[in-house]
Amino acid sequence: MRRICLTLTLTACALMLLLVACNNEIPQSDLDRFIATIEGMPTEAAVDTLHVLVTGPAPAATYAKYELGNIYYTMAADSARTRGWNDDHAKANLDSAQVWFEAAVAADSSFVEAYVNLGALWDDRADMMATRQDRELRIATAKEMYEKALAIKPYDEKARCNLGSLHKRQSNFELAMQEYLTVLEHNPKSSLAHYNLAILFATQKIYREAIHEFELAVKYDPDGDIGERSRDNIKIIRDLMESETAGRNKKTS
Numbered sequence: 001m002r003r004i005c006l007t008l009t010l011t012a013c014a015l016m017l018l019l020v021a022c023n024n025e026i027p028q029s030d031l032d033r034f035i036a037t038i039e040g041m042p043t044e045a046a047v048d049t050l051h052v053l054v055t056g057p058a059p060a061a062t063y064a065k066y067e068l069g070n071i072y073y074t075m076a077a078d079s080a081r082t083r084g085w086n087d088d089h090a091k092a093n094l095d096s097a098q099v100w101f102e103a104a105v106a107a108d109s110s111f112v113e114a115y116v117n118l119g120a121l122w123d124d125r126a127d128m129m130a131t132r133q134d135r136e137l138r139i140a141t142a143k144e145m146y147e148k149a150l151a152i153k154p155y156d157e158k159a160r161c162n163l164g165s166l167h168k169r170q171s172n173f174e175l176a177m178q179e180y181l182t183v184l185e186h187n188p189k190s191s192l193a194h195y196n197l198a199i200l201f202a203t204q205k206i207y208r209e210a211i212h213e214f215e216l217a218v219k220y221d222p223d224g225d226i227g228e229r230s231r232d233n234i235k236i237i238r239d240l241m242e243s244e245t246a247g248r249n250k251k252t253s
Contacts, residue, residue, distance in 0.1 A: 030063075047068070049064075058107060058108070062111065065103040065107060066113065066117075069099075069103075072096040072097035085127050091128070101118045112149045116145070116159045119162055126138040146163040157183045157190050160183045163179050164179030168200055173204065176200055191217045192217075195217040198230065210237055211234055218234075
């Protein structure tokens with residue numbers, strides 16, 4: 001399920017790499033089963049149902065608050081995709097998402113997924129127009145949310161990969177790699193960690209290692225979004241390598 005989507009960019013030739021998405025997995029936990037049921041409904045019916053559930057008993061009420069946050073977050077991201085995060089609709093939906101995620105963690109202080117999404121939300125806010133001080137504060141808040149999630153669940157791959165990506169955007173590649181490798185030490189088959197590690201290598205133009213990590217992401221998520229996007233990115237990098245090789249040969253001829 002996609003709760004955190006991070007835009008990752010290959011700087012060479014300004015080629016944009018694709019969005020990270022999570023595997024399409026069979027629901028395992030009570031939360032996953034709850035979300036799978038809600039996501040099977042039309043959006044309007046889902047929102048109406050969730051607003052009824054939030055007034056009821058836990059854990060359904062807590063899950064409903066979280067899923068309302070997800071719905072508003074998705075609407076914010078859809079607006080931002082075409083008009084940027086400074087769009088009024090994107091900002092309003094992001095505010096609503098924040099309200100519901102915060103309501104979820106207020107109801108359950110151990111709600112890892114809600115903390116992770118709050119971190120991603122503040123990460124996105126750091127892309128909005130603001131003073132440098134405000135942006136730094138937003139980044140610090142995002143980091144705080146990821147760290148709260150990791151304090152509860154130290155090997156949560158989404159929290160660690162998002163924190164790693166935050167470090168990467170700040171050009172702290174060593175800390176970013178440390179987060180991805182920590183995930184892989186606990187779960188060597190994490191397609192999300194392999195994908196993010198590949199992005200890190202690609203950003204630094206370490207192309208062969210990037211391809212290797214993308215191939216591992218494909219291996220461990222052959223039919224999912226990460227696998228599909230990894231295959232696309234492998235082609236992008238190979239084309240880029242051929243182009244750079246051709247350019248060097250032309251200069252020496």
